[in-house]
Amino acid sequence: GQQVMQIPQYQHVQEGEDFTTYCNSSTTLSNIQWYKQRPGGHPVFLIQLVKSGEVKKQKRLTFQFGEAKKNSSLHITATQTTDVGTYFCAGSRGNEKLTFGTGTRLTIIP
Amino acid sequence: NAGVTQTPKFQVLKTGQSMTLQCAQDMNHEYMSWYRQDPGMGLRLIHYSVGAGITDQGEVPNGYNVSRSTTEDFPLRLLSAAPSQTSVYFCASSYQGQGATEAFFGQGTRLTVV
Numbered sequence: 148g149q150q151v152m153q154i155p156q157y158q159h160v161q162e163g164e165d166f167t168t169y170c171n172s173s174t175t176l177s178n179i180q181w182y183k184q185r186p187g188g189h190p191v192f193l194i195q196l197v198k199s200g201e202v203k204k205q206k207r208l209t210f211q212f213g214e215a216k217k218n219s220s221l222h223i224t225a226t227q228t229t230d231v232g233t234y235f236c237a238g239s240r241g242n243e244k245l246t247f248g249t250g251t252r253l254t255i256i257p
Numbered sequence: 258n259a260g261v262t263q264t265p266k267f268q269v270l271k272t273g274q275s276m277t278l279q280c281a282q283d284m285n286h287e288y289m290s291w292y293r294q295d296p297g298m299g300l301r302l303i304h305y306s307v308g309a310g311i312t313d314q315g316e317v318p319n320g321y322n323v324s325r326s327t328t329e330d331f332p333l334r335l336l337s338a339a340p341s342q343t344s345v346y347f348c349a350s351s352y353q354g355q356g357a358t359e360a361f362f363g364q365g366t367r368l369t370v371v
Contacts, residue, residue: 156297178356189347190300192359235299239356244315247292247300 149174151238153248161256166226168251170219170236177241179212179219184250185232193221228255259283263348263363270338270370278333278366280348286361288354289331290315291323293344294365300347306331307354338370 150173160166170179178197182190194203196212196219203210209222219238223230236248264279282289290305302315306325320342322334331350335342345367349360 153299180356180359182360189362189365190349190360191362195356195359237300237356237360241355244302244305245290245354245356245360246302246316249297249299 149238149240149246151236151246151248153234153236153251155251156249157252157254159254159256160226162228163225166223166230166253168221168234168236168253170221170238170248172217172238172246174217174240176216176238178239179216180237180239180245181210181219181221182235182237182247183232184235188232190235223253226253226255228257231255261348261350261361261363263346263366265366266364268366268368270335270368272338272340272370274338276335276338278335278346278348278368280331280333280363281329282331282348282350282361283329284350284352284361285328286350286352287328288352289325289348289350290354290360291321291331291333292347292349293317293342294347295344303333303346305354335368340370342368343370344368 181193184190201212207224233250233252235250261282291303292300304323306312348363351360352358
């Protein structure tokens with residue numbers, strides 16, 4: 148079945164440093180979504196990427212979808228304490244179920 | 258606008274007991290799903306529904322039943338609770354399924370089976 152892996156599993160950064168999480172699928176995806184889950188909270192949708200090579204930005208967050216539509220990344224510039232949480236990617240092959248990655252837990256050292 | 262509402266928020270069960278986790282959404286979404294979240298394993302799909310009267314199995318359906326009699330409600334039933342079902346359960350809804358549109362999650366139910 149479809150597998151979606153994320154690395155790293157954990158990341159500790161100093162406040163102000165950049166952060167990147169990577170998502171890799173065993174199969175070609177039709178689209179990919181990113182979610183953020185604060186500690187003790189529920190996943191909240193951030194963005195969806197559909198096109199090969201697509202890049203989208205939300206303030207300090209940059210999302211990329213690979214040319215082969217099998218990988219994606221989320222980059223946060225100059226992290227802040229409000230960025231703390233677990234970031235999940237979730238991929239779909241169109242008419243198949245949405246598969247979530249294992250998540251990257253980000254902690255910020257003030 | 259409440260979005261997706263899950264009850265209860267916390268539950269402790271004894272092995273062998275049964276219970277129903279409730280999920281309701283007020284966004285008129287056709288697609289609803291149940292996930293369980295365990296440390297290091299992300300969110301795994303248990304069951305999903307593409308509309309009232311239609312349900313299907315996800316990645317980890319064993320030990321769980323669902324039904325969808327209305328668009329709004331999608332309850333998850335644990336038939337005979339086992340310690341392996343200790344987890345955080347999330348219900349989600351979306352306008353379209355299969356990742357076509359964003360999913361809205363409930364607050365979660367933290368279940369412990371002793």
